[in-house]
Amino acid sequence: MKDNIDKFLKTKDFLVCVDSDGCAMDTMEAKHRNCFGPEAVNVWNLHSIKDHFLEVWNKINLYTKTRGINRFKGIVTTWEVLEAEGIQMPDISSLKKWTETTPELSNRALELEIKKTNNEQLKKALEWSESVNKAIKNLSGHDHPFEGAKEGLAASKEVADVAIVSSANSAAVLDEWTRHGLAPFVDLM
Numbered sequence: 001m002k003d004n005i006d007k008f009l010k011t012k013d014f015l016v017c018v019d020s021d022g023c024a025m026d027t028m029e030a031k032h033r034n035c036f037g038p039e040a041v042n043v044w045n046l047h048s049i050k051d052h053f054l055e056v057w058n059k060i061n062l063y064t065k066t067r068g069i070n071r072f073k074g075i076v077t078t079w080e081v082l083e084a085e086g087i088q089m090p091d092i093s094s095l096k097k098w099t100e101t102t103p104e105l106s107n108r109a110l111e112l113e114i115k116k117t118n119n120e121q122l123k124k125a126l127e128w129s130e131s132v133n134k135a136i137k138n139l140s141g142h143d144h145p146f147e148g149a150k151e152g153l154a155a156s157k158e159v160a161d162v163a164i165v166s167s168a169n170s171a172a173v174l175d176e177w178t179r180h181g182l183a184p185f186v187d188l189m
Contacts, residue, residue, distance in 0.1 A: 003170065008188045014160035020173045021166065022068055024149045024182060030142040032061045035135035036071060040078075043128040044090050049082070056081050070105045070167050071129060072098075094121040105167070107133075136172050145180050153185035163188040 022028040037057040041050050057078050060066050066077060076096045079089050094117075102109050107129050114122050156162050164186055166173055177183045 003174075003189050005188060008161075008163075010161060011187070012159065012161050015163060016156040016160045017163045017165040018153070018156075018186075019068070019166050020164055020176070021168050024145055024153070024164075025143055025176055025180075026146050027139075027143045027176065028062060028068070030139055031136055032058055034139060034142070035132050036061065036074070039128055039131045039135055040075065043124060043131060049087060052087075053078070053082065068167075070099075071132065072105050072110075072125060075125065075128070090124075092121055092125070094119050095125045098122060098125075133169050133172065136169065137175075140179070143176050143180075145182060150180075150182055150185070153182055157185045157187075161187045 018024050020027075021031065033054075037054045040057065041047060041053060046053050057074070060077050060081065061069060061074050066074075069077065072095065076092065076099055079092055079096075083089050098110070098113055099105060102113065107126060110122060110126050110129070113119070114126060153162060162185055164173060164177065166189075170189065174183070174189060177186065177189075
């Protein structure tokens with residue numbers, strides 16, 4: 001499996017693109033309930049509003065049209081909802097501005113911005129994102145493909161090149177797809 005689109009060579013007339021979390025892998029509930037939300041509570045010290053924060057976080061990230069939103073935009077959106085309810089939240093205005101202006105919403109892009117600005121809010125966001133990635137690594141056993149995913153990928157591979165298209169952490173996606181035997185049916189991630 002290639003992990004660089006520049007090195008990908010088309011072999012079939014069709015391309016099937018598959019998102020990982022929530023499409024091939026039944027991981028979104030576990031990741032958001034056990035990693036994303038709880039780590040935000042810990043990093044930003046939101047213990048006094050933990051239950052409500054997690055309720056809002058899960059609604060935005062799992063149960064509305066914003067399901068699957070990028071993690072950094074998810075934080076900003078959650079903050080906006082809670083602030084609109086009158087809850088005093090830590091200042092993340094620099095993070096919000098970054099999410100609106102960066103060409104790439106990733107840890108790598110955030111690290112580059114921190115090198116330029118040394119901004120404490122961005123450092124906190126990176127701390128959270130990295131702690132989420134560590135927590136996801138410990139979720140092994142809570143992740144599994146949806147029923148029929150392997151068979152669907154195998155059938156697709158017969159007539160098309162297959163690519164994983166995901167904003168999830170690439171190391172986690174690769175680990176999950178390899179452990180569950182889905183990687184052989186993929187040409188590109």
